[in-house]
Amino acid sequence: MLSVHTSPLHQPGTGDAGGMNVYIVELARRLAAIDIEVEIFTRATTGALPPTVELAPGVLVRHVDAGPYEGLAKEDLPAQLCAFTHGVMQVWAGHRPGHYDLVHSHYWLSGHVGWLAAQRWGTPLVHAMHTMAKVKNAALAAGDTPEPAARVIGETQIVRAADRLIANTAEEAGELVRHYESEPHKVAVVHPGVNLDRFRPAPPHQHLAATALDVYRETSPETSPEAVAASRAAARERLGLPQHALVPLFAGRIQPLKAPDVVLRAVAHLLTEHPSLRDRVVLPVVGGPSGSGLAKPEGLQKLAARLGIADLVQFRPPVGQERLADWYRAASVLVMPSYSESFGLVAAEAQACGTPVIAAAVGGLPVAVRDGVSGFLVDGHDPADYARMLHRFVTAPDLAARMGASAARHAQSFGWDAAAAATADVYGAALHERRGRLRSTHG
Known part of the structure; x- marks a missing residue:
């Protein structure tokens, strides 16, 4: 090779x-x-x-x-x-x-x-x-x-x-x-x-709280909504994230091709339309600058400040795969508005962890994401469209767990x-x- x-x-x-x-x-x-x-x-x-x-x-x-x-x-x-x-x-x-x-x-x-x-x-x-x-x-x-x-x-x-x-x-x-x-x-x-041993709804040897563990043991397979919700709660506890927040995640290289700015603008649009959600949103951005993004490595932080959401965005450096799997599990939804993707491994990994995906309908993402089942596909890159999809996870609090369970099952075909x-x-x-x-x- x-x-x-x-x-x-x-x-x-x-x-x-x-x-x-x-x-x-x-x-x-x-x-x-x-x-x-x-x-x-x-x-x-x-x-x-x-x-x-x-x-x-x-x-x-x-x-x-x-x-x-x-x-x-x-x-x-x-x-x-x-x-x-x-x-x-x-x-x-x-x-x-x-x-x-x-x-x-x-x-x-x-x-x-x-x-x-x-x-x-x-x-x-x-x-x-x-x-x-x-x-x-x-x-x-x-x-x-x-x-x-x-x-x-x-x-x-x-x-x-x-x-x-x-x-x-x-x-x-x-x-x-x-x-x-x-x-x-x-x-x-x-x-x-996808490495299905690493990317799964609950990591091996995970120590869940007793009540969550009971739910986890009683559900078969582990891709039930209850097990996915229990795993999400445990991951949020490990990462210090609030349990009841809407947590849209961006994970990947920070460059225009991957459109992380669209994720920030979508969250800002969501809060303009629904100001009462401001105390309930945390936006982790996990990744480092790459490609043409290297020319303006601070560009995304400055955009967050201009949009008035700097206090809600957590910029995290790239992490190892075990830690990345926990970020996937902790998220309500992965947001992937890329302009081009040959496949979209990040989308497949997140789904394998029991996390639904909102993705642009480009390249291989319509194969990686089953629209309406394991996530939602969006035509284009209008932040308002992504904001509307995010709001669906607010109005239906159990949607992340239900769709996450379907996502985990869908990802089983990508071994x-x-x-x-x-x-x-x-x-x-x-x-x-x-x-x-x-x-x-x-x-």
């Missing part, structure tokens, strides 16, 4: 680390569990880590020196692809011939390294876009920076070169065919997964084991096709 611009060892929610990091780590672990050994090549961003790190049995992370460890923006990385490729080739030269059976590249920067490596080694290239420049540029947030033409050209080349392309959803598969003229037979749809098995099938098809071509060539 190739992941040039972000390491699977990085904390999601910081810098360029996000859903793709989680995707690569979880997929690699599950592939190793079904006897597919994985080596992940990524760019070294600190001298503190050794050249190789065992992430899990059968999963090795290799750090490649390519450019300075720190201070290199994602936009500057194309100039380091030659150095990165050289590092990959050096490792390969130390192995016996045929050591690598297949190359799986993630994101367009990795795709260019994968293109060369796969040709040099005589292996298939499987590529996952994760996001696409043409799709992002068609749905830019106000003030966001368009993706450069060089990326569009690069993605087009990779689509042509790859033996197989993995898309998160049928819509993304259609976009690959429509925008990049991919051959339809080369595109396979594999939904990303990583299924994603790994489907990915292994894609690998098998690519290898079979490659061997068939070799036989016909030499026949």
